[in-house]
Amino acid sequence: MVNKVSIGIIGIQGAISEHVSSMNDTLESVNNPGKVIVIKDPLQIDKIDALIIPGGESTTISNILFQSGFYKPILKKINENNLPVMGTCAGCVILASVLIENLEEVKLLSAMDMKVKRNAFGGQKESFECNIRIHRFLKPYNAIFIRAPIIEEVWGDCKILAKIENNIVMARQDNFLALSFHPELTNDIRIQKYFLDMI
Amino acid sequence: MKKLNIFEPKFGTEKIKKGFAQMQKGGVVMDVTNAEQAHIAEDSGAVAVMALERVPADIRAYGGVARMADPHIIQEIINSVSIPVMAKARIGHFVEAQALEAIGVDMIDESEVLTPADPFYHIDKRKFTIPFVCGCRNLGEAVRRIWEGASMIRTKGEAGTGNIIEAIRHQRMVTSMIKKIESMKNDELKKLSEEYCKSYVNSVEILTGKKVDDNIPVFEDYDYASVKNEIFQILKNIKEVYHRLPVVNFAAGGIATPADAAIMMQLGSDGVFVGSGIFKSANPSKRAKAIVEAVANYNKPDVIAEISKNLGDAMVGMEIENIPKEQLLQERGW
Numbered sequence: 001m002v003n004k005v006s007i008g009i010i011g012i013q014g015a016i017s018e019h020v021s022s023m024n025d026t027l028e029s030v031n032n033p034g035k036v037i038v039i040k041d042p043l044q045i046d047k048i049d050a051l052i053i054p055g056g057e058s059t060t061i062s063n064i065l066f067q068s069g070f071y072k073p074i075l076k077k078i079n080e081n082n083l084p085v086m087g088t089c090a091g092c093v094i095l096a097s098v099l100i101e102n103l104e105e106v107k108l109l110s111a112m113d114m115k116v117k118r119n120a121f122g123g124q125k126e127s128f129e130c131n132i133r134i135h136r137f138l139k140p141y142n143a144i145f146i147r148a149p150i151i152e153e154v155w156g157d158c159k160i161l162a163k164i165e166n167n168i169v170m171a172r173q174d175n176f177l178a179l180s181f182h183p184e185l186t187n188d189i190r191i192q193k194y195f196l197d198m199i
Numbered sequence: 200m201k202k203l204n205i206f207e208p209k210f211g212t213e214k215i216k217k218g219f220a221q222m223q224k225g226g227v228v229m230d231v232t233n234a235e236q237a238h239i240a241e242d243s244g245a246v247a248v249m250a251l252e253r254v255p256a257d258i259r260a261y262g263g264v265a266r267m268a269d270p271h272i273i274q275e276i277i278n279s280v281s282i283p284v285m286a287k288a289r290i291g292h293f294v295e296a297q298a299l300e301a302i303g304v305d306m307i308d309e310s311e312v313l314t315p316a317d318p319f320y321h322i323d324k325r326k327f328t329i330p331f332v333c334g335c336r337n338l339g340e341a342v343r344r345i346w347e348g349a350s351m352i353r354t355k356g357e358a359g360t361g362n363i364i365e366a367i368r369h370q371r372m373v374t375s376m377i378k379k380i381e382s383m384k385n386d387e388l389k390k391l392s393e394e395y396c397k398s399y400v401n402s403v404e405i406l407t408g409k410k411v412d413d414n415i416p417v418f419e420d421y422d423y424a425s426v427k428n429e430i431f432q433i434l435k436n437i438k439e440v441y442h443r444l445p446v447v448n449f450a451a452g453g454i455a456t457p458a459d460a461a462i463m464m465q466l467g468s469d470g471v472f473v474g475s476g477i478f479k480s481a482n483p484s485k486r487a488k489a490i491v492e493a494v495a496n497y498n499k500p501d502v503i504a505e506i507s508k509n510l511g512d513a514m515v516g517m518e519i520e521n522i523p524k525e526q527l528l529q530e531r532g533w
Contacts, residue, residue, distance in 0.1 A: 011225075012225065012495055013224065013225035013226050013246060013495065014221075014222050014223075014224060014225060014226075015218075015221045015222060015224065016224065016225065017224075018221060040496075055222050056222050056223075056224070056225070056226065056246065057222070057223075057226060057246040057247070057282055057283075059241060059244065059281065059282060060226055060244045060245070060246050060282075060491070063244050064244060064491070064492070064495055089222070090222075101281070105241070105242075105281060118281060119281060122303075123277075123283070123284075123303050123304075123305050124215075124219050124283065124304075124305035124306060124329050124330065125210070125211075125300065125303060125305075125328050125329055126210070127210070127215045127218075127219065128208035128209055128210050128215065129208070129209050129212055129214060129215055130206060130207055130208045130209060131207070144214055144215065144218055145208075146215060146218045146219055146222055147219070147222075147283065147305070164206055165206050182218060185214060185218050185221070186214075
């Protein structure tokens with residue numbers, strides 16, 4: 001791990017402040033003097049050691065990211081510096097390379113070998129929280145699913161880290177971490193610590 | 200098949216309901232009346248649409264009793280977009296709300312834009328699996344709605360006018376009152392929570408003809424003592440923990456331009472609802488996109504200036520003073 005990390009959080013739309021405070025808590029808990037930056041401008045991408053794409057509406061976030069010229073610097077930083085990226089919910093959708101429906105509505109980063117389905121559990125009435133088992137986590141993790149996507153299929157180097165019944169809800173490929181739920185909405189910071197260890 | 204753990208989902212918890220509102224932050228929710236408008240809203244970057252039979256400007260013009268939209272229209276809109284769909288129920292009309300939940304709406308707006316149904320009580324929103332958003336003019340209304348289970352608050356503004364003044368008034372009223380309670384001592388906060396409970400007490404006294412004491416239920420099964428105490432706890436949390444409303448707070452009621460949206464964001468809103476402002480303007484798609492961009496870039500004057508160019512005519516606005524007091528929508532709810 002880099003001693004003093006800079007973690008960028010895409011600041012377009014969605015649960016931005018929640019990611020900022022949970023990442024700050026995480027840094028503090030491991031005595032890392034690093035900082036968390038809200039990314040509002042593509043030029044800021046160059047200054048960070050890791051990136052989080054938060055939950056929100058994937059259509060809104062991906063379209064503004066694309067139109068405002070974020071994709072190019074993000075992909076460049078991924079290729080040249082192995083930028084670690086964590087995508088939660090909408091962020092998970094954006095990291096995927098294949099989408100099951102609504103193909104034109106979401107612009108994908110195509111960083112991970114996975115196929116994603118949006119709103120896979122249904123609408124808000126079907127949103128839920130439940131305990132899940134995460135690979136190598138000793139205790140169950142209470143995960144918050146809000147109109148959540150699922151990862152329908154992974155291939156290549158993409159590895160499954162958690163499932164609900166037959167649905168994949170967390171996966172990792174190299175420096176990329178995709179979650180269909182919201183670690184920023186709980187006080188359990190094990191996933192944030194796991195991501196920090198990837199940097 | 201080997202099952203290592205049993206799937207035991209919990210639906211409609213506070214985290215799930217408030218979390219939905221949190222996912223809307225920094226976004227624009229747009230009023231739509233049919234599937235075609237819903238598509239335009241989605242393509243323009245709306246985070247959600249509000250399904251209605253008429254936009255507020257037309258509700259004003261049409262007159263009469265405004266009710267929940269035809270479920271068929273709402274369902275068509277749900278089927279035509281992938282973003283969340285919200286719909287409005289009348290104040291206190293819990294059966295309209297039940298129907299909206301049954302057809303799969305993602306969030307209910309218990310809204311003063313429709314004609315209120317219950318002269319005494321707002322809906323007990325805790326009983327629902329899906330979250331509610333409610334309007335407010337001041338901190339008292341906001342805190343009562345939050346206590347009743349609202350997961351999101353918006354300013355009432357004055358819907359259907361294209362005039363931002365009331366939304367700004369309501370946002371400033373909430374902010375300045377929060378500032379005021381920051382310096383209040385516990386006994387002052389207790390007094391304030393009693394004051395904020397007055398509308399419940401009044402309703403019960405009218406209904407029963409008796410003076411309310413601590414043991415009398417004033418809202419559903421909640422007795423006066425516990426309502427007072429829980430409202431006090433909300434105020435204490437605002438003062439000590441949040442320093443703002445404890446739920447997501449949007450602006451609504453009169454937003455017509457990108458600059459209107461951006462000023463509400465600069466005044467502390469987490470996002471905006473645009474009602475008549477989009478589909479009553481000359482170029483809905485262009486204006487919708489501009490308002491979305493304005494909310495994402497609310498602190499960048501150069502961007503706001505650029506996206507405000509050549510949008511065509513905004514909706515025709517109304518002066519608030521020219522509206523007879525009994526036709527003011529913000530007076531509805533208490």
